[in-house]
Amino acid sequence: MAGSAVRQALEDGLVVAWRNLKRVPRIPELAVFAILQSIMFVLLFAFVFGGAIPLPGGASYREYLMPGIFAQTIVFATATTAIGMTDDLSKGILDRFRSLPMARSAVLSGRTLSDVVYNGGILIVLMLSGLAVGWRVHTSVPEFLAGVGLLLLFAFVMAWIGVWLGLTLRTVEVTQQVSFTVLFPLTFLSNVFVPTQSLPWWLRPLAEWNPVSALTAATRHLWGNPNPFAASGLPAEHPIELTLIWVVVLLAIFAPLGVWRYRSMSR
């Protein structure tokens, strides 16, 4: 009985994920603009601001930039998840799902799963554009894959945050506004675009312990891209471990919150 319940949860989750992914090519604007937005950031920072941002040791800014762009793209995709969730809520799709004898977990697990796959697709396109502006991976294939794995793991966590945001805010417009008010500082108060050494002393710890910084530093480290860190300490010396800790902590907070929000829809 328990075994079949788990199988049903998996199957239903996959069906919901299939439905979410099936929608992607039907609304191509969403994916296209997600990619264009990231490419715009690459171009802006590679050619406009990059020259004014000196890296310690004179390392290549473009090589420094790309892992940050990947992390930023994944963080921004939280808004896509949240908006997808509010959209389903306001259009009555969630009510339809909730009236069906499907696994209760499937709506949320399907959503987070499909968003990881979606992010993976976008990452591929961005990596190709990165190669075009001079970004390279200088390490081995396993280390490259480990970096990609970390990015996708982080995408999964961010999707859970998106689920919670979407179910909490409930309307597409509000979700759009709130997402970006939260997500912009999260990526800009980090090592994504500028080395944390350039920040005022009181802001620096915030930026260094920021999960987005940890993720970016971890991928830079894994791929042999420039990774300047001023201070010693956990964020500087163990970015991979710190990323994994963040993944566990954020998941432990936001997955239950998302599930709780979903369940309390019947109140």
Add this chain to the structure above:
Amino acid sequence: MSAIVAEGLVKIYRSRKSEVRALDGLDLTVAEGTVLGLLGPNGAGKTTTVRILATLLRPDSGRATVGGLDVVHQAQQIRRLIGLSGQYAAVDENLTGRENLWLFGRLYQLPSAEARRRADDLLEQFELADAADRVVKTYSGGMRRRLDLASALTGRPRILFLDEPTTGLDPRGRLGMWDVIRGLVDEGVTLLLTTQYLEEADALANTIAVVDHGRIIARGTSDELKAQVGGERIEVVVHTRDDIARAIVVLTAGMDGDHTIDEHMRKITVPARGGAQRLAHVVRELDDAQIGIDDIALRRPTLDDVFLSLTGHAAEVAAASGASDGR
């Protein structure tokens, strides 16, 4: 046996500023294989009732069973028995009709191949086969409603909830929907249907329950309700105001019952026991008396008439209903 039973359902929507008592001790029963029409204006509690019975919402107090199962404690078992088609067409507009039906069939726990066959059958049955592979966004309102209903049927439910199935449809779409619903009832499903139109409840339901402010205020067959309301009326608009008094004498001759006069519109309304025959008689009499008329019509009782006679107030569209209905 009763397929649906609700006893003393209470639901209160609380927000920071206000408290809306959406259901205030609602009782109803629907016998297996019959159709109950839940009739009432916006904000009366129809949608809330459906949402509780379809396990989407928990009541604050009271209890309800569907197919003998408790809506709070046996929700998942109930979901295997029911189909729900909502007021807001809950199909995915970025999927095709076929994909929608396959999706909902799978989530009703049909194996993939069977879900595919079921989708084909339903597309055929609901005359959507030609549009099966088009994205739902391109469907007309009527097609969307039919697909929504078909989605509710993928699991072959024994008990069906339809929340305002024809609201927003044009007259042709409405008649088409009625035919589809009658077909389902012939197959023996138990149906609970909400509507704002007496005519619709009349056309589809065995029993009608009138809801107002979260309670059932009357129930019976449509004939019983109409008798209570006073049945059909004749409305006459006379040509000149001076004729009103003479017209009333003609119109009420041999009839008892109230008549109402709208001086400004020169309109007189009288009960019309005998329906069309009475209308023909009245036309002849008015003609003989040489009273000029601008308009004359036989009017069937509407939801407003039902409300007026049951509650003394019109079926006002509650201004604050946005919060209480739907959510």
